[in-house]
Amino acid sequence: MEKLSISDEAGGESKQQQQQQPSKKQQKKKNKQQQQGNEDGKPKLSRAEIKAQRLAARGAKGGQQQQQEDPLAHKYGDMKLVQSQTLNAYEFTELSALEEKVKGTGDGEVCQVRMRGRLHAVRGKGKSAFVVLRSGTETLQCVFFVDKESKVVSKGMIKYVTGLSKESIVDVEGVAVVADKPVDGCSIKGVEIQGTGLFCVSRAAPLPFDIADACRREDDTTGGTVNQDTRLNNRYIDLRTPANNAIFRIQSAVGQLFRENMLGRDFVEIHSPKIMAGSSEGGSSVFELSYMGRPACLAQSPQLCKQMAICADFGGVFEIGPVFRAEKSFTHRHLCEFVGMDFEMPIKEHYFELLDVIDDLFVYMFDGLKQKKKELEAINAQYPFEPLEYLRPSLRLTFEEGVKMLQEAGVEIDPLDDLSTETERLLGKLVKEKYKTDFYILHRYPLNARPFYTMPAPDNPDYTNSYDVFIRGEEIISGAQRIHDPVLLTERAKACGLDVATIESYIKSFSYGAPPHGGCGVGLERVAMLYLGLNNIRKTSLFPRDPTRLTPP
Amino acid sequence: MEKLSISDEAGGESKQQQQQQPSKKQQKKKNKQQQQGNEDGKPKLSRAEIKAQRLAARGAKGGQQQQQEDPLAHKYGDMKLVQSQTLNAYEFTELSALEEKVKGTGDGEVCQVRMRGRLHAVRGKGKSAFVVLRSGTETLQCVFFVDKESKVVSKGMIKYVTGLSKESIVDVEGVAVVADKPVDGCSIKGVEIQGTGLFCVSRAAPLPFDIADACRREDDTTGGTVNQDTRLNNRYIDLRTPANNAIFRIQSAVGQLFRENMLGRDFVEIHSPKIMAGSSEGGSSVFELSYMGRPACLAQSPQLCKQMAICADFGGVFEIGPVFRAEKSFTHRHLCEFVGMDFEMPIKEHYFELLDVIDDLFVYMFDGLKQKKKELEAINAQYPFEPLEYLRPSLRLTFEEGVKMLQEAGVEIDPLDDLSTETERLLGKLVKEKYKTDFYILHRYPLNARPFYTMPAPDNPDYTNSYDVFIRGEEIISGAQRIHDPVLLTERAKACGLDVATIESYIKSFSYGAPPHGGCGVGLERVAMLYLGLNNIRKTSLFPRDPTRLTPP
Structure with a gap:
């Protein structure tokens, strides 16, 4: 065995003691025991084996200079490198x-x-x-x-x-x-x-910074602070703080609650490819790469695949996976790579069937997150936040109703154009005042504000069967009933100025009998950030990727 | 509203009937009801509303020529495009x-x-x-x-x-x-x-092929067949067959059972970035891309991030996400993009702690999959397979024991080199004959067969604290105790001929106190393929990506 490591220095272990890896014969015996089925299914060691291992482990310790003089020297010191010398010692x-x-x-x-x-x-x-x-x-x-x-x-x-x-x-x-x-x-x-x-x-x-400083509240000026870049440059150290540990337990829970709710509806979890031959939606910025010499790009959303799964009779489907956007958005809420939680489902008649699912899904998630008391406490200690207020069932407003609320508040606004981030935030405040909720659904968006594949409203050509969903005034979901008819889809693509030839295979996929359907995409990091009232999405991304950051690791 | 679609042709609906989208007033009433909380949380329609909707929906139907003459004409015909005109009709x-x-x-x-x-x-x-x-x-x-x-x-x-x-x-x-x-x-x-x-x-x-042909058994020569390329070129049609529908329900279940078991241990689900600044492991082929003008590549595994999560005190972590390999492997079991199910966990003493988890995890997954009777039946009808045999606890053999079994069977083999795919398959057969199991763990691989970051065995420099896991003689897992000591890691990297400068940040990440740990990566598609005894991994990948295939979608 090669000369080992810094933690090997103090080891006073004999060669014989080192070899506490179970012998081949012992191993065979253990395997036999396993096949015979021990009650807990774990390999059992005899008392003698355990004692021998403990002795070996003790031998591996010992303080530095004190070793000879101190009768308690075996009770402290650097351990020998943990290398599977002992088992259950x-x-x-x-x-x-x-x-x-x-x-x-x-x-x-x-x-x-x-x-x-x-x-x-x-x-x-x-x-x-x-x-x-x-x-x-x-x-x-x-x-x-x-x-x-x-x-x-x-x-x-x-x-x-x-x-x-x-x-x-x-x-x-x-x-x-x-x-x-x-x-x-x-x-x-x-x-x-x-x-x-x-x-x-x-x-x-x-360490490059003190963990105690990294644990300090952002408004606490009594001690050292660690700025965001230093934290992110040393993310695996920054992540050690109790608040960060808790944030990623909350992030894990968001995904799991989403999944539980989806599986409870018998939806199928799918895994769509992230390397695509063409741009996902056309137009937007994509990361390009060479795929065995052929031009390819990273998926901006799993939407095509989800829709194809619907056309393949999977029923409801969902996916939790990475989404890539090569956009130079330098904001507190944009990342170039984030985790998308998407679902897509057939509908029988109306896009309200989709809203019912979204409503139930989020109430389920919020109820579940509320149970994570220890984590919420740890986060609150460093990043204090107001608990999320939400209704059951959730509030639904039409876009027209939203516009009216804004107009009544004196905001000048084009009623058939999309809302700006600022206006969304303001509407969130108005909604909170009036309805006492931080979570609501805004639906029936104007046609101009949505992509070509969005189903137009049946009664008014200016609107669509679409929706955004907001937490604390910030968008976390965009979705719609999709056009499942190839003729209408072609028409809408042309009206939006798209070159139909580039999306021919997408349109064709609805030609072989397509169920009416719709869905949405949710940003996992955004849900975690906004539920926790955090001020930056980098706080809920394990190793964030933004226009200027590509490391660590 | 624009002129619609093929399915719009037969609609005999009046303009008034089209406008069955609930009026703003009705919508408000509904919202109010929702806030007051109906028992099932769904918007309720009055009897009159439902009746009006049904009438509208009926008006939307009607056979083509027969419409005038046939008193039953309202009982058949093309429906108007489902566009959210009715709700709960x-x-x-x-x-x-x-x-x-x-x-x-x-x-x-x-x-x-x-x-x-x-x-x-x-x-x-x-x-x-x-x-x-x-x-x-x-x-x-x-x-x-x-x-x-x-x-x-x-x-x-x-x-x-x-x-x-x-x-x-x-x-x-x-x-x-x-x-x-x-x-x-x-x-x-x-x-x-x-x-x-x-x-x-x-x-x-x-359709490009008949679904009945696509449902036929591969050994059935009584009717038309559909070859693999035709299927994959039209994957969203091919996926409609009951067997394929069932395969992806099994695939979904594999992921969910994995997750359930991990969450049951309080492991945290993480999402690591797929765009990396350098090659994941160095040496192997990676997909390269430009990240805002900087060289980057797609992650070949989440291992670095998992290990950093361990160093950030997350405890056990797992991830289910895409893994990218730019390798020109033209086999039945390799893909260029697949779904990796990875976990990593701190260990106290011995890599057997990792094997205990793997053992319990797979027995849990196999037990769970066995419950999916309807899906297994649908798959068996088209792709007959022998049910998987497995032991509890699972069989564990050392590499040396495996080599001995092969030698006794007359196979000439270098006892300190990796097994070839052929030899693995043969060993699988020998194990099945002797131990009656299709699932087993082979551990303590030779040093030569493992990457530099694998912890060497404590008692013999020729071996490592590592393992592969097999189903039906094919590898589905590779894993090990990792070296958590920066000095030993540097030494091993040099011994493997690596340029230490290129992995400096990786090595450095273990300098700030690192828990002993290990883990493994499992191929989701492989587990599904081998559990079901299928002959090609493309059958368990939704939209496979191999060296020659980048579409659809």
């Missing part, structure tokens, strides 16, 4: 499960734990060390006291602990106890750890 | 819900239905017409008899019905009755429809 407790575990401990029993996390903060004070251990959105206080009586913490241990760099990954051993008073500044307030051991799993080099 | 019954509905009909009651579907087949015989209606994986017999007594079917109706092109979308009205004997050749065998009306929603132009 320790029982680990997750921070999020700690309070429950303590509650379940009987009177007189000791709640012994080993926990892995990051050294969020560390402070020495005489013969004691105070450590804040962090894992995800949780922080936990661990205290180490040198106490001659009990002989569980040595001066060497304190020195080792306080000498570790913040953000290192460590294993803390100790006894979990109910805290005398609520622990200030930690998310786990009711329990703390009386440390008896600490082992470093992975040492952290000095 | 009819109650529709889905084919899949029909048998239940008939069962629920009381003695003496009549089960009146309106159903929308495709004209799968139509045949006239004297004064009768036999129609097979298709929707998704379901087919249903509908019969029309001219009967002077009851006066519900006219000669004109028969002429209209038998004159319609196959694959047109139609609404059938009639009475659902228990069939005298099981209906041959339809998926719904216990019920048939005694037709009383048929309206064409969308007429189908002549």
